[in-house]
Structures are given as structure tokens and as C-alpha cells.
Amino acid sequence: MKNILILICDQLSAKALKAYGNTDSETRAIDALADRGIVFERAYTPCPLCQPARASFWSSSYPHQNGVISNLPKQKQADFPDSITTLGEVFQKGGYECIHFGKEHDYGALRGFTKVVNEQKKTEPENPALPYDYETYFDIDTTEKAVRYLQQTAPNIDKPLLMAVDLQNPHNICAYIGAHAESGANHVPPEELPPLPDNFRDSDTHSRASFLQYLCCGHRRQSQTADWSEQDFQHYLHAYYYYLQKVDRQIGGVLSALKQSGKAEDTLIVFMADHGEGMAAHQIVTKSGTFYEETVRVPFVLQVPGRQPQRYDCLFSLIDLLPTLADYAGLPIPASAAGVSHWPTLLAELKSGQTDRKAAEFDNGQSPEKQGQPAVGCDRKPEGAEGSWPDYPTESYVVSQWHDEFEGYFVPARMYLTESYKYLAYQDKNGLEEELYDMSTDRLEQKNLAALPEYRLLLDHYRQDLQSYCVVSGDPFFQLKADYSDKYRQHPVGRHSGPNAVLEYQQRVNQAKQAAQAQV
Incomplete structure (x- = not known):
């Protein structure tokens, strides 16, 4: 049987892991998984925010298609659209036992899964300077229940299993930032602090989009770092690695339980994150409407039974999760899927080439089922496309979207990433503001080419x-x-003062709760 175990972390950047070149974090379980698996070099989130990202990857749809565009508990539509088939529905219909443990925040996109109730199990922090919040408390419960299920229930299941273990750390870094908003962190000796990233400072801040220059106005955690020193940012990185190490140990526990279940040899293991983390690059913390590599590039690893380890360099979007897993399991890919299957390319063990997102998107909706598309060259149009769609993109790509974290600071933005360049566009009050980076020579995104006249034609091309x-x-x-x-x-x-849109939203929510309680 083709069992599948999906392990998810919240707010984990690919750059935080040894598998992607990090030398400061300690993640033994994740490292071992990557050493045995297929490491996707360039996997990207469809949105650098929890709820839109999760609604998108569970359903293979973009935020603008499924209507989940922010973290608001109530979007414009009351429920997740019935017209979009979810991953859980595909596998449930295919005869799988589908069960989910841990964080949801999916706005209904987990349809088809049996969702195990998640509870907080509080415990005292090991270090008061590294506080625990709901993420750490929930992860204790999630891990215990997932391990118990694998040990006691899974061995007796006589049909294929699709199991998701959805952990919240290292998201606890958000509470750390709040606890140290006044600066002055000193819980680690200077000689033990991790170094700041090479792209900690930008020399061309004036050329970046206004939204990014004033990120602090719409991003609570960013505003709380206004008075931080370089050493404060180093302490924050140390804390991030601390929460990451905690969740890594829990992942190790789940993997050990999988072995005990007797199902490990016929289980495909997926390891991924919903979105990344700023990691002090460009002096950005946590996540928001920023499309820099730290925030949108996520870890994605497949450990496939019987397959040798390899590095997979094709562009991959998390909306490709559903089609790829369905293809692996021999299940139909629903017509509503905006993503494409990478399984044919992986099956062929190609080291270059790209599943053709362009051809698949034009076919979307024209047939009841979409099968995996054949691999084509990364820099070519689909066969026969020349002249058919003269304005169609000439390279394979992935897209990420931004609208608003909650409400009151709506600045829509898009990332359009190809093999060669990353194009960013923000619809601000002064019109369209753009950034462009050469991803072959400037992976740290230090030089905004959109500000240079000699790149005007290239900028027009990507627009x-x-x-x-x-x-x-x-x-x-x-x-x-x-x-x-x-x-x-x-x-x-760079010197935040005055109101913050997220703090004001939270104040309105708290006031509404108090008013409701007063009426009881």
C-alpha cells in the first residue's frame, strides 16, 4: 500500500536548515530525513501567511481563487468553496484513511480529513528569556496524539493511510519578539550567538517598494524591532533556532513511531512548511507581504520508498502538493487543481527540466481530470505554443500572493519567479511599485534592478x-x-512610531469581546 505521512512546520524558512546550507541550526531528525530523501531546492509558498498558504496547498488553488486572502476568521465567503476539490477529498474518495493532527488554520480546506482535536498542554519554559506560547503547548499534544495513533491504531488499519502531523513551531518566535520588544536581550553570551546574515542590511532601501520601507506599519512584530541593535537580532536568531530544535525533536518522535507501526517501508514521507521566516535578512522578522527568499522559499523533502537521495532543482509551488501526491498514489487530479504534478519528472529521475505549469493552466477546467504533465525544458514554451499565445510567459514560473494580514492595511502584491529572475509588484496608492532581482547572481536580493534604466525592457517583459x-x-x-x-x-x-494596523485590529477584536461579555 502507498501510505503517505505529511510533516508540516509553521514559519520555517529553507535557509534555516542544514539541507539548504545552514550551519547554525541543530535539526538532527530533519537532517536525517533530507539525507535519505529528495530535497526540493526551490519550493515556494503561494502566500507568506498561515491561513492563505494552508488553504492553498490543501486545495491546489491560489488565494484569489479560493477567497482565503488573509488571516481573518471570516472571509467574504462563509465557507471554503465546494467547487474546489481538496487533497483530503481526493484521497478519501480513493479509499484512503485520511487523518490530521495539529494546526488547522485552513478555512475548511482540510475537507476529507478526520481532524483530531488539538489541545494545549502547558509546561514551564526551560529559560524565562525564551518564553513558550500556544504553539509550543499545542505541539506537545499534537506529538503525543500522533505517536499514540501510529503505535496503537495505524498497525491495525487495512487500507492505505494519509496522515498529516501539523506542528506549529518555530512559530513561537513571534511570542519571543513580543517579549523582547523593548530591546536588551542578553540570554546568550556574545560568543555563542549566530552571525547575522550577509543581507542583513540593504544599501538601496530607497529603491524598494513603499510597503517594504514601511513594513512596520502593517506588521506588528516588525514594529516591535524598531529599537533593536544588531545583537538583539542575533539573540532573535538564536531563539528561532531554539524553537526549531524543539519541533525537530518532536518530528524525530513521530518518525520513530512510524517505524514501530510497521508501515515505514511502504510510506512516502513529506516534510514541508507553510511559509518561511524573515531570519533578519533585510532586517525583517517573522513573515508578512515580503517575497524575499527567506520568507517565501520553504523546505520540501520527499522520502520515497525505494528511491535514492537526490536534489531536485525545478521550481515547485506548494499548490503542486495535491497533484504530485495524487499522481504518486495513482489517483485522479481534479480539474479544479491550479498546480501541476512533479511526479512524472521525479519518476524519470531527471536532473533538469520543469513540469510545465503553463500548459497545465491552459488545460485547467477543459477536462474532468488532469494527469501529470510531461517534463519539458525549463526555458521553453510548451510544445506547439509558439505563436499560439504571443503574450504568454516564456519561462516556467511560480507565483506568490499578498493581500492583507487581517484588515485595514490592504496593499495587494505578487511575486512572479522564473528560473532567471524574481519580479515583485505592489499595488500601492502611488501606483504600481516594482522590484526585480537576478536570481543567478543575486540570491541575497541586494540589488533592485527595477531601479536601473538599463533594465527597463526586462522589467517590461516580466510585468x-x-x-x-x-x-x-x-x-x-x-x-x-x-x-x-x-x-x-x-x-x-526604518524608525517606526505611531499606529500599527495589526495592533489596531487586535484592539477592535478585544473591544468586541469585552462588549459581548458585558451583555451576558
Whole structure:
């Protein structure tokens, strides 16, 4: 039987792991998994925010398609669209036992899974300077229940198993930032602190999008770092690795239980994260509407029974999860899937080439089922496309979206990434603001080519490619308009003061709760 175990971390950047070149973190379980598996070099989230990312990868749909565009508990539509088939529904219909442990935050996209109730199990922190919050408490419960299920229930299941273990750390770093908002962290000797990243500072901040220059106005945790020193950022990185080490040990426990279940030899293991983490690159912490590598590039590893370890260099979006797993299991890929299957390419053990997102998106909806597309060259149009769609993108790509974290600071943005360049576009009050990076020579994203006149034609090319993607996918990006109060952005760049949109949203929520309680 083709069993599948999906292990998910929250807010984990690929750059935090040894498998992707990190030398400061300690993640023995994840490292061992990567050493035995297929490491996807370039996997990206469809949105650098929890709920939209999760709704998207569980359903192979973009945020603008499924309507889940923020972390608000109530979106414009009351429920996740019935017209979009989810991963759980595909596998449930295919005869799988589908069970989910841990964090949900999916807005209904986990349809088809039996969802095990997650509870907080509180415990005292090992170090008061490294506080625990709900993420760590929930992860204790998630791990215990998942391990117990693998030890006691899974051995007796006589049909294929799809099991998701959805852990929340290293997301606990958010509470750490809040606890140290006033600066002055000193819980680690200076000689034990990890170094700052090479792209900690940008020399061309003035050329970046206004949203990024004033990220602190719409991002609570970023505003809390306004007075941090370089050493404070180093302490934050140390804390991030601490929470990461905790969740790594829990992953190790789940993998040990899988072996005890007797199902390890016929189980495909997926390891992934919903989105990344700023990791002090560009002096950014946690996640928000930033599309730099630290925030959008996520770890993705497949350990396939009987397959040798390898590195997979093709562009991969998390919306490709559903088609790829369905293809592996021999199940039909639903017509609603916006992603494409990478399984044919992996099966052929090709070291180059790209599953053709362009051809698959044009086919989407024209047949009841989409099978895995054949691999084609990374820099070519689909066969026969020359002249058919003259404005169609000329390279394979992945897209990531941003709208708003909650409400009150709506600045729609898109990342359009190809094998060669990363194009960023923000719809702000002054019009379209753009960034462009050469991903072959500037992976640290230190030089915004959009600000240079000699790159104007190339910038026009990528803007047109994004426009073509919008037409194909029905993305209304170029018709959207920024919406936020002029009371924000009234301070010098890099020195936050004044209101913050997320804090104001939380105040409104708290006031509504107090009013409701007063009426009881």
C-alpha cells in the first residue's frame, strides 16, 4: 500500500536548515530525513501567511481563487468553496484513511480529513528569556496524539493511510519578539550567538517598494524591532533556532513511531512548511507581504520508498502538493487543481527540466481530470505554443500572493519567479511599485534592478508575464487598489512610531469581546 505521512512546520524558512546550507541550526531528525530523501531546492509558498498558504496547498488553488486572502476568521465567503476539490477529498474518495493532527488554520480546506482535536498542554519554559506560547503547548499534544495513533491504531488499519502531523513551531518566535520588544536581550553570551546574515542590511532601501520601507506599519512584530541593535537580532536568531530544535525533536518522535507501526517501508514521507521566516535578512522578522527568499522559499523533502537521495532543482509551488501526491498514489487530479504534478519528472529521475505549469493552466477546467504533465525544458514554451499565445510567459514560473494580514492595511502584491529572475509588484496608492532581482547572481536580493534604466525592457517583459498569468488564472491583481489610512507611514523609514494596523485590529477584536461579555 502507498501510505503517505505529511510533516508540516509553521514559519520555517529553507535557509534555516542544514539541507539548504545552514550551519547554525541543530535539526538532527530533519537532517536525517533530507539525507535519505529528495530535497526540493526551490519550493515556494503561494502566500507568506498561515491561513492563505494552508488553504492553498490543501486545495491546489491560489488565494484569489479560493477567497482565503488573509488571516481573518471570516472571509467574504462563509465557507471554503465546494467547487474546489481538496487533497483530503481526493484521497478519501480513493479509499484512503485520511487523518490530521495539529494546526488547522485552513478555512475548511482540510475537507476529507478526520481532524483530531488539538489541545494545549502547558509546561514551564526551560529559560524565562525564551518564553513558550500556544504553539509550543499545542505541539506537545499534537506529538503525543500522533505517536499514540501510529503505535496503537495505524498497525491495525487495512487500507492505505494519509496522515498529516501539523506542528506549529518555530512559530513561537513571534511570542519571543513580543517579549523582547523593548530591546536588551542578553540570554546568550556574545560568543555563542549566530552571525547575522550577509543581507542583513540593504544599501538601496530607497529603491524598494513603499510597503517594504514601511513594513512596520502593517506588521506588528516588525514594529516591535524598531529599537533593536544588531545583537538583539542575533539573540532573535538564536531563539528561532531554539524553537526549531524543539519541533525537530518532536518530528524525530513521530518518525520513530512510524517505524514501530510497521508501515515505514511502504510510506512516502513529506516534510514541508507553510511559509518561511524573515531570519533578519533585510532586517525583517517573522513573515508578512515580503517575497524575499527567506520568507517565501520553504523546505520540501520527499522520502520515497525505494528511491535514492537526490536534489531536485525545478521550481515547485506548494499548490503542486495535491497533484504530485495524487499522481504518486495513482489517483485522479481534479480539474479544479491550479498546480501541476512533479511526479512524472521525479519518476524519470531527471536532473533538469520543469513540469510545465503553463500548459497545465491552459488545460485547467477543459477536462474532468488532469494527469501529470510531461517534463519539458525549463526555458521553453510548451510544445506547439509558439505563436499560439504571443503574450504568454516564456519561462516556467511560480507565483506568490499578498493581500492583507487581517484588515485595514490592504496593499495587494505578487511575486512572479522564473528560473532567471524574481519580479515583485505592489499595488500601492502611488501606483504600481516594482522590484526585480537576478536570481543567478543575486540570491541575497541586494540589488533592485527595477531601479536601473538599463533594465527597463526586462522589467517590461516580466510585468507582461505577470499580466499573462493574471489572465490565465483569473487573478484580478492589476485591478486591485491599495486601501489603508493616511495615518500610517508618518515616520522616517526604518524608525517606526505611531499606529500599527495589526495592533489596531487586535484592539477592535478585544473591544468586541469585552462588549459581548458585558451583555451576558
